[in-house]
Amino acid sequence: MTATAGAVAHADETPLPNGTTRLAGADRYETSAAVSRRSFAAPVTAAFVATGTDYADALAGGPAAARRGGPVLLVRKDGVPKSVQTELARLRPTTIYVLGGTSAISSATAQKLGSYATSVVRLSGSDRYATATAVSRRGWSSASTVFLASGAGFADALSGGAAAAHEGVPLLLTQPSRLTGTTRTELARLKPSRVYVLGGTGAVSDAALSGVRSALPGASVTRLSGADRYATSAKIARTVWSDGAPAMFFATGLSFADALSGTPAAKVNDAPLVLTKQACLPSAGYSVRSTFAPGKTVILGGTGVLSNNGATQECGTMRYSGTGDDVITISKPGGATNPAIATLTHDGSEYFSVWGLDSKMEDTDLLVSTVGPYRGTVLFDDYSESKSLQIQADGAWTVAIRATSAAPKISGKSASGHGDTVLNWSGSASTARLTHDGSSNFIVEAYGRSGDWDLLVNEIGSYQGTVRWPAGPRVISIEADGNWSIAIK
Structure with missing residues (x-):
């Protein structure tokens, strides 16, 4: 044959x-x-x-x-x-x-x-x-x-x-x-x-x-x-x-x-x-x-x-989905007290917000607040402990929760992307050139393992500037509505 x-x-x-x-x-x-x-x-x-x-x-x-x-x-x-x-x-x-x-x-x-x-x-x-x-x-x-x-x-x-x-x-x-x-x-x-x-x-x-x-x-x-x-x-x-x-x-x-x-x-x-x-x-x-x-x-x-x-079911990922308003009980890789990252989507045309809730159903952390379709990854529970998520939506939505270690690593000394993102950084302290071409908030924060926190950028609209860049390991949280870039010197 x-x-x-x-x-x-x-x-x-x-x-x-x-x-x-x-x-x-x-x-x-x-x-x-x-x-x-x-x-x-x-x-x-x-x-x-x-x-x-x-x-x-x-x-x-x-x-x-x-x-x-x-x-x-x-x-x-x-x-x-x-x-x-x-x-x-x-x-x-x-x-x-x-x-x-x-x-x-x-x-x-x-x-x-x-x-x-x-x-x-x-x-x-x-x-x-x-x-x-x-x-x-x-x-x-x-x-x-x-x-x-x-x-x-x-x-x-x-x-x-x-x-x-x-x-x-x-x-x-x-x-x-x-x-x-x-x-x-x-x-x-x-x-x-x-x-x-x-x-x-x-x-x-x-x-x-x-x-x-x-x-x-x-x-x-x-x-x-x-x-x-x-x-x-x-x-x-x-x-x-x-x-x-x-x-x-x-x-x-x-x-x-x-x-x-x-x-x-x-x-x-x-x-x-x-x-x-x-x-x-x-x-x-x-x-x-x-x-x-x-x-x-x-x-x-x-x-x-x-x-x-x-x-x-993807290893290390907890997935949830639904349509419209809901309150869901969640699990986080590594346990409830650890920070995590959440990748969220929404296909509606109106208000979309996601709040973390503690065991008493009180607000802990705002993950997303926007209007219309959405896709992004955010850091949450860096200083709180969410047991549930309260979701306000007019369309279908998904939530995928992972450990912070699952966030992409900054390769070399540069990164770029669009919208809300979480990255891992493990290099030395330096300065970095950051850009953003969106029209809403552009916030870049760096979180350390010991709970220390650095606010690197907090602007509205388009942005170009050079800022100090901390030594790793750090989890870098980016809030943006447009294209952004990072060039570490």
């Missing part, structure tokens, strides 16, 4: 409905069967089977299973769980592909699997890298693109497997420190014009990346990585689904089992697989979700592994 960009559709695939769907069972084996049951109608041409106690063999198997229009099911080394037996009996696959050697899935287990299919084919090699190569050789005679991930960890390859499945291409594994010999040979055979290397240099070193370039002169070799596994996962989704996606799959980034079976199912739904935390979605993944606005949200695994918030 020769791979081309874009997944091949199979008549036996059953996409999920719009909305939120959780695919889970009592354990990883039941979860794999549940994912398969909701994704594939019988009969299927192929089913891929991998051990449920390790990740290596199934990583490359996911894209291959997706290409053949079948699931990845998990089994024990010395037995087939009842839930998987039931699913295989339903699927009636023509061929079962057993991933890995007898140390992963015994000969007796492979023989038992033969009762559910016309044939059983074992795809294995001397190690995980050779097994991934064997899977690739069986599935592709050539490939325009290859995804390459570390075989020493699972995180990057989980999201990469869904991306490879979407593109209809293989995923190969390498040692972190150097390009594995069997993988080099397979790359030379496949002759891809593009290779995506997944993860930072700790996962796949620059030396290994150089080995790819040496094996494939003239090929485009691109590293997809982020600050951590969650940011790398989000980067893969943004790159491969550059025009957005109608669905998103979410799996825990701390274990591998649920996501292994999720790869072919993600392909059925044209979805990236994004790694997340149990109770909240890291900011990089939340940003992708906000951009894609998927009609389908799919959660892999039970609530003990991944809560609904893990697919919807």
Whole structure:
């Protein structure tokens, strides 16, 4: 089979409905069967089977299973769980592909699997890298693109497997420190014009990346990585689904089992697989979700592994929304006594104000007072403690509360923007040139960790001037209705 960009559709695939769907069972084996049951109608041409106690063999198997229009099911080394037996009996696959050697899935287990299919084919090699190569050789005679991930960890390859499945291409594994010999040979055979290397240099070193370039002169070799596994996962989704996606799959980034079976199912739904935390979605993944606005949200695994918030609620952010006047009880990252930042929006045409309220429902802090549509970020509770917010509005509004540490850092010695903003500053004392082109208040304040406070500018309308600039760390609060700039000398 020769791979081309874009997944091949199979008549036996059953996409999920719009909305939120959780695919889970009592354990990883039941979860794999549940994912398969909701994704594939019988009969299927192929089913891929991998051990449920390790990740290596199934990583490359996911894209291959997706290409053949079948699931990845998990089994024990010395037995087939009842839930998987039931699913295989339903699927009636023509061929079962057993991933890995007898140390992963015994000969007796492979023989038992033969009762559910016309044939059983074992795809294995001397190690995980050779097994991934064997899977690739069986599935592709050539490939325009290859995804390459570390075989020493699972995180990057989980999201990469869904991306490879979407593109209809293989995923190969390498040692972190150097390009594995069997993988080099397979790359030379496949002759891809593009290779995506997944993860930072700790996962796949620059030396290994150089080995790819040496094996494939003239090929485009691109590293997809982020600050951590969650940011790398989000980067893969943004790159491969550059025009957005109608669905998103979410799996825990701390274990591998649920996501292994999720790869072919993600392909059925044209979805990236994004790694997340149990109770909240890291900011990089939340940003992708906000951009894609998927009609389908799919959660892999039970609530003990991944809560609904893990697919919807940004980590470190408390979100509230409504329409018209309201009083809402709030939470703040780090606790009620700490200052926080709030990003607020309003789409009405009349008065919009937000006041902080203490436990006695008395005013503590004025966050916003304006007329018409609004979007801005403000600092609040620097000297007070708000338990609630009183909102006056004639339209829809949103409030997103974060810790002050989440505010953007002033990069280098300059910053610019529009409207109300909060920034972090950590440099030395100096002077700064500030400008503002608005017609209302322009107020710039600097807050220190010990409670000290500096009023740097307090003007109305347009402004240009040079002021003293305090040493960091400081939280810089800017109140403005126009464009502003800061140039620190």
